Amino acid sequence: MFPGKPSGRDRPSSLLAMIRLGFDNSYRRLPERFHAVQRPARVVAPRLLAFNRPLAEELGLDPLAVEPVAAELFSGNALATDADPIALAYAGHQFGHFVPSLGDGRALLLGEVVDREGRRRDVQLKGSGPTPFSRRGDGRAALGPVLREYVVSEAMHALGIPTTRSLAAVSTGEVVHRETPQPGAVLTRIASSHLRVGTFQYFAARGDVEGLSLLLEYALRRHDPGLASAERPALAFLGAVSARQAALVARWLCVGFVHGVMNTDNTAISGETLDYGPCAFLDGYHPGRKFSSIDHGGRYAFANQPSIARWNLARLAEALLPLIDSDDDRAIAAAVEVLEGFPAVFEREWQGGLRAKIGLSSGEEGDPALVAGLLAAMQASEADWTLVFRRLADAADEGGDEVALRSLFARPDGIDAWLRGWRARLARDARSPRERANAMRRANPLFVPRNHRVEQALRAAASGDLRPFETLCEVLGRPFDEQPAHAEFAEPPRPEEVVRETFCGT
Ligand code: AMP
Numbered sequence: 379m380f381p382g383k384p385s386g387r388d389r390p391s392s393l394l395a396m397i398r399l400g401f402d403n404s405y406r407r408l409p410e411r412f413h414a415v416q417r418p419a420r421v422v423a424p425r426l427l428a429f430n431r432p433l434a435e436e437l438g439l440d441p442l443a444v445e446p447v448a449a450e451l452f453s454g455n456a457l458a459t460d461a462d463p464i465a466l467a468y469a470g471h472q473f474g475h476f477v478p479s480l481g482d483g484r485a486l487l488l489g490e491v492v493d494r495e496g497r498r499r500d501v502q503l504k505g506s507g508p509t510p511f512s513r514r515g516d517g518r519a520a521l522g523p524v525l526r527e528y529v530v531s532e533a534m535h536a537l538g539i540p541t542t543r544s545l546a547a548v549s550t551g552e553v554v555h556r557e558t559p560q561p562g563a564v565l566t567r568i569a570s571s572h573l574r575v576g577t578f579q580y581f582a583a584r585g586d587v588e589g590l591s592l593l594l595e596y597a598l599r600r601h602d603p604g605l606a607s608a609e610r611p612a613l614a615f616l617g618a619v620s621a622r623q624a625a626l627v628a629r630w631l632c633v634g635f636v637h638g639v640m641n642t643d644n645t646a647i648s649g650e651t652l653d654y655g656p657c658a659f660l661d662g663y664h665p666g667r668k669f670s671s672i673d674h675g676g677r678y679a680f681a682n683q684p685s686i687a688r689w690n691l692a693r694l695a696e697a698l699l700p701l702i703d704s705d706d707d708r709a710i711a712a713a714v715e716v717l718e719g720f721p722a723v724f725e726r727e728w729q730g731g732l733r734a735k736i737g738l739s740s741g742e743e744g745d746p747a748l749v750a751g752l753l754a755a756m757q758a759s760e761a762d763w764t765l766v767f768r769r770l771a772d773a774a775d776e777g778g779d780e781v782a783l784r785s786l787f788a789r790p791d792g793i794d795a796w797l798r799g800w801r802a803r804l805a806r807d808a809r810s811p812r813e814r815a816n817a818m819r820r821a822n823p824l825f826v827p828r829n830h831r832v833e834q835a836l837r838a839a840a841s842g843d844l845r846p847f848e849t850l851c852e853v854l855g856r857p858f859d860e861q862p863a864h865a866e867f868a869e870p871p872r873p874e875e876v877v878r879e880t881f882c883g884t
């Protein structure tokens with residue numbers, strides 16, 4: 379039940395008494411009402427399951443010093459001397475309903491490091507025990523969701539999509555009770571910050587304008603230093619967050635990603651993908667596709683994601699109103715004007731992404747209609763999102779044919795008609811077939827974390843075999859490269875393997 383590497387890797391915490399990770403804890407220095415000071419709970423038998431050495435190096439941590447004690451450090455059993463753990467306060471709209479007090483109920487910010495590039499990054503434990511924000515939760519995380527976040531967040535990074543990262547996964551040797559008993563685990567998550575739309579809502583809901591103002595100053599320092607001198611910094615900040623969210627969601631759609639729980643507490647103001655609960659990747663394309671077992675109405679379905687992001691930004695705008703203008707009506711008018719910029723940014727990013735996916739190096743007026751035609755043909759056959767674009771690259775190549783592409787369509791007549799229009803359009807795009815096909819292979823991944831592969835890896839891990847998880851991580855680290863030895867990871871699920879529903883497992 380409890381997987382892990384041999385215990386020889388784990389050292390007693392006495393060896394750790396002096397380890398420093400170079401933390402500088404700026405969020406801890408904000409007033410008390412921003413957080414709760416809390417130590418991680420001890421766990422019985424920590425075992426290191428995964429450690430992201432390249433990321434550790436990027437963060438400026440010394441892997442040689444950290445790795446031997448990683449199980450202790452990243453379970454929370456041992457604290458670096460410069461760690462100062464806090465649970466962050468935030469609120470949030472969950473499925474449209476406002477909850478004024480959420481906060482880190484099972485996570486702790488250990489501290490912040492300034493990485494090799496000079497960027498400030500949060501180091502957070504998730505699953506580290508109860509906090510004052512736990513409500514009825516146990517403060518713990520189960521192995522499956524921890525490994526899921528690890529593999530999917532790292533895959534998103536390899537796909538070039540802004541995301542939180544995963545530094546380590548540790549099993550605890552304890553049982554957590556969900557629908558069934560599960561092995562417990564702790565994830566170490568790295569983020570450019572854990573500020574969310576819900577963090578602003580927390581102070582707004584309390585009428586704490588001073589808190590809001592301190593939060594805005596902090597957020598600007600951390601994410602948008604150039605905007606601090608803007609005429610109306612709150613408004614400029616809203617515009618910047620809006621543009622990042624619009625670009626992020628466009629990137630999600632391009633790879634067929636369904637976040638699954640786009641609540642405002644899971645909407646990072648950094649523009650990073652945050653919280654991989656019930657997320658999934660499209661196999662067959664349908665715009666209404668949703669996976670999460672708790673998303674009954676399909677609020678967070680694939681094609682709803684842009685409008686939900688916009689809705690979430692409207693909640694951010696509401697929270698910021700007192701900082702935008704002392705006159706309510708003027709504040710609202712100014713915020714509305716900024717939010718009206720969202721569709722244009724989204725469309726630019728989405729259409730730009732789609733153009734690259736079908737091999738166009740520049741835009742023409744008719745291109746949106748051309749891509750819409752492809753999506754319609756794909757939808758009619760529920761053709762595989764990832765493979766269609768990859769086979770289209772093959773079809774674009776010198777001497778390439780359309781056989782493999784057509785085989786993805788239950789109704790090839792639709793795609794045949796579309797291909798004629800596409801070829802005519804390519805004739806007006808000045809690139810050689812080889813150049814175009816190669817560019818398309820850099821825009822269209824061959825390997826994404828297919829739901830059935832993720833489930834298989836997690837099932838094996840729960841019964842003690844980490845190899846499928848490790849192989850999956852390795853394959854997804856190079857999503858655009860042909861990897862003949864792992865060709866099966868590019869294949870869609872067989873009918874009996876299809877994952878129809880995902881669970882957040884909290
Ligand atoms: P999530 O679904 O992970 O975005 O979490 C939503 C809220 O529920 C956050 O405030 C979490 O801290 C809290 N939460 C989720 N799972 C637990 C748990 N097992 N124990 C305590 N709080 C939790």
Ligand code: MG
Binds near residue numbers: 643644653
């Ligand atoms: Mg969350």
